[in-house]
Amino acid sequence: MKAFLGMGLLGSNFVRAMIKQGETVQVWNRTASRAQELEKEGAKAFIYAADAVKGATEIHITLKDDASVDEVLKAAEPGLAPGAIIIDHTTTSKEGAIARTRDWKEKGFTYQHAPVFMGPINALESTGYMLISGDEAIITALTPALSKLTGTLINFGEEVGKAAAMKLAGNAFLVCLTVSLKDTLTLSKSLDISLDELLKLFSMWNPGTLISGRLKRMAAPDQSKPSWELNMARKDTQLFLDATQQAGNELVLVPVIAALMDKFINDGFGSHDWTVIGK
Structure with a gap:
């Protein structure tokens, strides 16, 4: 029973x-x-x-x-x-x-x-x-x-207690993912991108396949050989902010990321891979 x-x-x-x-x-x-x-x-x-x-x-x-x-x-x-x-x-x-x-x-x-x-x-x-x-x-x-x-x-x-810890780590990802998707939808709306168009993109390009590689890159001891420079990532991040502001919309997570990027750039990491902000 x-x-x-x-x-x-x-x-x-x-x-x-x-x-x-x-x-x-x-x-x-x-x-x-x-x-x-x-x-x-x-x-x-x-x-x-x-x-x-x-x-x-x-x-x-x-x-x-x-x-x-x-x-x-x-x-x-x-x-x-x-x-x-x-x-x-x-x-x-x-x-x-x-x-x-x-x-x-x-x-x-x-x-x-x-x-x-x-x-x-x-x-x-x-x-x-x-x-x-x-x-x-x-x-x-x-x-x-x-x-x-x-x-x-x-x-x-x-x-x-390891299972409890792993559940919290997974839930943290889900919470952040949801807020990230909120910003993605807000930016898409600002750029006149429909939901169907966005879904078409993600049906053909699956960013979920990047997670393991991204975690390994972030955990690596050296980000000085970039695949995407932090300076360039920050430039694109500003484009997100500008587009939404011009449309009268507001992002939630991206402004926090931009501030973090600025800190690392000011500390001399602008030419490093952008994942250095995960340190």
């Missing part, structure tokens, strides 16, 4: 996927009606977290943050069966994941952090990516069950 605490968009679809796979699932949510809605699909809902986890060998959690995870687990603790395994899919701090792994082990339970790069559809269809790290024996034991819930289970080794 399994329990799932947290019936948001992600958690509720995880439960639906588990039920389709033949699992018996007990569920709880702070707003009880969200858990109760899943009873018509085969789950059993409970008002109290401690009751939801009774008899369960695996307790999955998808909540908001460190504080909510700690609060809900404290409430559930009286109902935990001896040796129960807690699997937390919440995006949390690295420190929080480390502390919970240690603290629950001292109480006689296994806490395994397994954050995800999955949306609600991924959870329902068991696709996307799930991250994991820590005790290899525990990971080996959990791999068959967790693999059924995701398209790809990525093991980052024995360091407790």
Whole structure:
């Protein structure tokens, strides 16, 4: 028997996927009606977290943050069966994941952090990516069950908290990417470029293929042999700013990048590869 605490968009679809796979699932949510809605699909809902986890060998959690995870687990603790395994899919701090792994082990339970790069559809269809790290024996034991819930289970080794750190790094990229795309759309609008034209460009030229090479170049000890000089990149950046200003629009991220470029140029790096600003 399994329990799932947290019936948001992600958690509720995880439960639906588990039920389709033949699992018996007990569920709880702070707003009880969200858990109760899943009873018509085969789950059993409970008002109290401690009751939801009774008899369960695996307790999955998808909540908001460190504080909510700690609060809900404290409430559930009286109902935990001896040796129960807690699997937390919440995006949390690295420190929080480390502390919970240690603290629950001292109480006689296994806490395994397994954050995800999955949306609600991924959870329902068991696709996307799930991250994991820590005790290899525990990971080996959990791999068959967790693999059924995701398209790809990525093991980052024995360091407790590494999966939490990797999830935060990935989310940082997604946040910055979204703001970058906002500026790209604003510039396109300023230059009378339609969305269809922009999509045509990116369908033929995929900048995503540049990420690994760009990271390696940024991490290299020497950027003095440029493929694109910082001075030239700064010139183009000014063209972005000028075009949007003339159209009465405003960029968000590009002005910050321009200021950073100016700092490095003033420090004598204008003839270096522009990725020097990543130092």
